[in-house]
Amino acid sequence: NEFNRTPEARSMESNTLIVANSKAWKPFSYIDDSGDPQGLLVDIWKEYARVNDVDIIFMLTDWNESVQLVRSGRADVHAGLLWSDTRELFFDYLDGVVEIDTQLFFSADYLGTDVDHFLQSGELGVVAGGYEESYIRENYPNVKLISYSNNEVMLSGAFSGEINAFVADFQVANFYLYTSSQPSSFSPVKHLYSAQIRPAVKEGAHKLRIQLETGMNNISKVDLQRIQRKWLHVETVYPKYLFQFVFSLLLGFSLLYILQLRKTVSSRTAELRQLNLELQHLASVDSLTGIYNRRYFIKSLKEACLTMNEETSLTLLLFDIDKFKAINDNFGHVVGDYIIKEIAKVVAEEIPSDAVFARIGGEEFCIYLHNLTVKQANALSKKVQACVSAAQFEKDQVCHHVSVSLGSVYCTTAMVDHQYLINQADHLMYIAKSLGRDGYQFKTL
Numbered sequence: 001n002e003f004n005r006t007p008e009a010r011s012m013e014s015n016t017l018i019v020a021n022s023k024a025w026k027p028f029s030y031i032d033d034s035g036d037p038q039g040l041l042v043d044i045w046k047e048y049a050r051v052n053d054v055d056i057i058f059m060l061t062d063w064n065e066s067v068q069l070v071r072s073g074r075a076d077v078h079a080g081l082l083w084s085d086t087r088e089l090f091f092d093y094l095d096g097v098v099e100i101d102t103q104l105f106f107s108a109d110y111l112g113t114d115v116d117h118f119l120q121s122g123e124l125g126v127v128a129g130g131y132e133e134s135y136i137r138e139n140y141p142n143v144k145l146i147s148y149s150n151n152e153v154m155l156s157g158a159f160s161g162e163i164n165a166f167v168a169d170f171q172v173a174n175f176y177l178y179t180s181s182q183p184s185s186f187s188p189v190k191h192l193y194s195a196q197i198r199p200a201v202k203e204g205a206h207k208l209r210i211q212l213e214t215g216m217n218n219i220s221k222v223d224l225q226r227i228q229r230k231w232l233h234v235e236t237v238y239p240k241y242l243f244q245f246v247f248s249l250l251l252g253f254s255l256l257y258i259l260q261l262r263k264t265v266s267s268r269t270a271e272l273r274q275l276n277l278e279l280q281h282l283a284s285v286d287s288l289t290g291i292y293n294r295r296y297f298i299k300s301l302k303e304a305c306l307t308m309n310e311e312t313s314l315t316l317l318l319f320d321i322d323k324f325k326a327i328n329d330n331f332g333h334v335v336g337d338y339i340i341k342e343i344a345k346v347v348a349e350e351i352p353s354d355a356v357f358a359r360i361g362g363e364e365f366c367i368y369l370h371n372l373t374v375k376q377a378n379a380l381s382k383k384v385q386a387c388v389s390a391a392q393f394e395k396d397q398v399c400h401h402v403s404v405s406l407g408s409v410y411c412t413t414a415m416v417d418h419q420y421l422i423n424q425a426d427h428l429m430y431i432a433k434s435l436g437r438d439g440y441q442f443k444t445l
């Protein structure tokens with residue numbers, strides 16, 4: 001039977017190595033949910049088996065038991081543990097395979113407590129038979145220790161509030177903390193020691209130790225580092241997906257922010273465009289009558305004159321209310337304003353939709369339009385002048401009759417000056433006034 005012979009004889013004869021360690025010392029050695037041995041030390045020994053072509057049986061159990069297995073010869077080698085003078089009495093150690101830092105951890109409730117004072121009288125959790133236990137007993141003899149059979153049991157005790165402080169390897173505690181639902185419930189508050197985890201055989205098993213040492217040297221540095229990285233790097237301390245998760249979250253927020261920003265900018269731009277249109281409209285419209293104002297009319301007529309050529313025609317009508325002063329004087333400015341407004345309405349209904357109609361002075365109006373024949377231009381001038389005379393403007397139960405005098409010019413010349421057209425129409429309008437008012441004068445230029 002494998003276990004009755006000395007470890008050296010057994011391993012050398014059968015080419016099988018029995019490796020012991022803790023079943024709950026994540027990430028160094030533990031048994032996973034499917035009952036398989038896992039961890040950094042397990043991987044190192046699997047690599048040992050591969051490069052040296054030997055079979056390995058893992059015996060993962062409680063910490064004290066794992067030490068006893070090697071001491072009693074039931075296992076050939078302890079996969080890895082810390083050196084101590086008491087252990088030196090019954091173990092022969094190999095070289096270290098990985099370094100660990102051991103720290104004191106406090107719960108969130110204990111943060112702020114004076115650590116040195118706590119180590120004189122406090123109460124903390126520790127794994128029974130672990131190096132941490134003997135270290136604390138030796139260095140802080142007044143601390144009350146609450147022993148746990150392994151790290152997993154200790155950490156679940158810590159999570160359930162049984163203890164507010166414990167001592168554990170930094171990597172081990174982090175592994176349990178960050179894979180739990182309460183990763184920030186405990187924090188490291190004091191570094192106690194750093195030490196090498198070293199495989200060990202039973203005291204006196206020199207040949208086996210040398211054989212294992214040689215075998216260990218066959219593992220390449222690159223493979224050793226790869227195994228260490230696999231268990232002690234980000235993957236161990238933080239969940240694998242943490243980086244991707246945080247990155248995606250940041251990316252998501254940035255995209256949302258940009259989209260929101262673009263939405264705001266485009267809605268503000270639309271608002272501004274609308275406001276701009278309203279402003280343009282206000283700037284070009286006469287507030288009393290709602291038709292164009294002088295500024296817009298002159299600008300528009302100027303542009304229209306520039307587009308003129310021999311094939312086009314432009315007709316400009318200018319009219320002024322007759323004897324308007326008398327209306328204001330007799331009925332007041334409110335009535336005067338009303339009549340100005342009503343005349344604009346009456347005339348607007350008589351002219352083509354493409355005509356540009358404006359109030360260019362107090363009681364003076366102007367219209368221009370393109371591409372009429374002389375006959376049409378003359379007829380339109382007559383119609384506009386007549387429609388005002390025909391209208392009745394009732395205000396405060398008083399019926400008002402007014403007339404206008406109108407001057408109209410018809411032009412087919414290219415590059416005509418807009419001011420010249422206005423002056424000519426104005427002149428004709430004064431002729432109409434001088435001929436007794438309520439009439440129109442038409443002229444082809």
Ligand SMILES: Nc1nc2c(ncn2[C@@H]2O[C@H](COP(=O)(O)OP(=O)(O)OP(=O)(O)O)[C@@H](O)[C@H]2O)c(=O)[nH]1
Pocket residue numbers: 320321322323324325326328332333334335336337340361362363433437
């Ligand atoms: N109610 C009102 N009156 C205005 C406005 N703008 C000018 N007027 C008045 O219109 C009158 C124009 O008078 P005049 O230029 O002397 O000419 P008129 O009385 O119309 O006589 P003729 O043009 O010679 O037929 C003045 O009394 C101005 O005060 C306005 O916006 N509203």
